[in-house]
Amino acid sequence: MKYQGPLLGVVAMTFVFGVAVATSVPAASLTTPDSFDNVEIDAAVGGEQSFAALDGAAPSVSRDGYVVHTPTPTPTPTPKAVAVSTSEGGYGGAQCQAGSDAVAESVAFSPVYPDGNRMSDGFGPRAEGFHKGIDMLNGPGVPVHSIADGVVIAASGDGGTGGVYLSIAHKVGGAAVCSMYMHFQDGSLTVGVGSIVTAGQVIGLTGRTGNATTEHTHFELYGADGVRYDPIPFLTEHGIAP
Template identity: 60%
Template sequence: MKYGGPVLGVIAMTFVFGVAIATSVPAASLSAPGGFDAVQYAAERGADQTYDAGGLAVPEVDRDGYAVQTPTPTPTPKPVQSAGSSGASGADLGGYGGAQCAAGAAEATPATTFSWPYPNGESHVGDPFGWRAEGFHKGVDMLAPEGTPVHSIADGVVIALSTGSSGTGGLYVSIAHNVDGQPLCSMYMHFLEGSILVNIGDHVTTGQVIAATGETGNATAFHTHFELYGADGLRFDPMPWMQAHAG
């Protein structure tokens, strides 16, 4: 054919030109004369971008709301301990001041012999009489194993005891003695629960077992807190007096 070559060349050039236009010009510019306006497009399509929750109720959340409730403490009943043969319980019986000491000594048999609270050497002194970190210590702490018997230092009359172990002295006994016509009282604290063997008004003798070593009350070890005082009610260091009278 005479014109076959030129015609094929024109067709080929036209195809190449069309491919170039298709790959370099945005489709939107071909379909939208005057160019593509993104703002206008978004405005026209705005209705299509909404979401309808269908009237569902959205719960409100209080992120900062909270409440604190302090539990009401449950009262703890005080331990109750019978007082020897008396049947009394949960109380401080008698009195252990100077006036009670003098009245009890007037009823006591005159003391002629004396004994240590631990006459068999089962104890040793922990805290002595005098000042310490917690304040003034009005007696001596005599350390001994739990349940070790505690003895009256002399003949006398029981003038006070505790049947409740929650006080500072725990379970205690106080005994009035008549020493050369002068009132002298001995006091013993922190006895073991259920171990008191005497009652208010009982007459006791030198070396008689009155209770057993414990740690009731304000105590952190098994011991007997031992005090001596007279008609003035003032406590004094019992160690020199006991060494002079009981050896």
């Protein structure tokens, strides 16, 4: 009985130590090795973990391509002057008939100046001599138009008293009719000998070349005999009198 005190002290200390261990060590650490039977570890000891992609390059991403085409504006055609520096062709009766024979019948007609003009000297005698045509006054550079379909039989960029001029052969009612236009601006003719023209086509610009004191068009009509005649009755008949 004399050892009862010390023995109880040892038992008490053992119990306290056991409680301390039980509360400080994780439960998993006390599990027996048998509890790991179903765990598989694939990583090799001491090796590095890695990931290998599938063989072959990664799929490329194609991008749509496009090209922008900017259309080139088509300019509005404008009459172009042609180089006429010397007398070409002829404006007599024979040339008038030959030109008329080469073209179709004229069915359309146009005034020399569709927007109007002022009249000056008419056909007939005047102080300077016999005037073989009529003078139509207009501003410098105003377009001059062919009175009918036809073919150019004479053109000059330096026509003496007539200045820069044109003559056009037409066929009207089966007969040869030729129109002549004088005093164009230098370098303004848009047609030359052999050019086919249509009624109302611009053939040049109003000027004062040759024997002229102001801008105007001296206009004549003649036929297969080459004789000039008063244009007014013809122009009036076809609705194109100035």
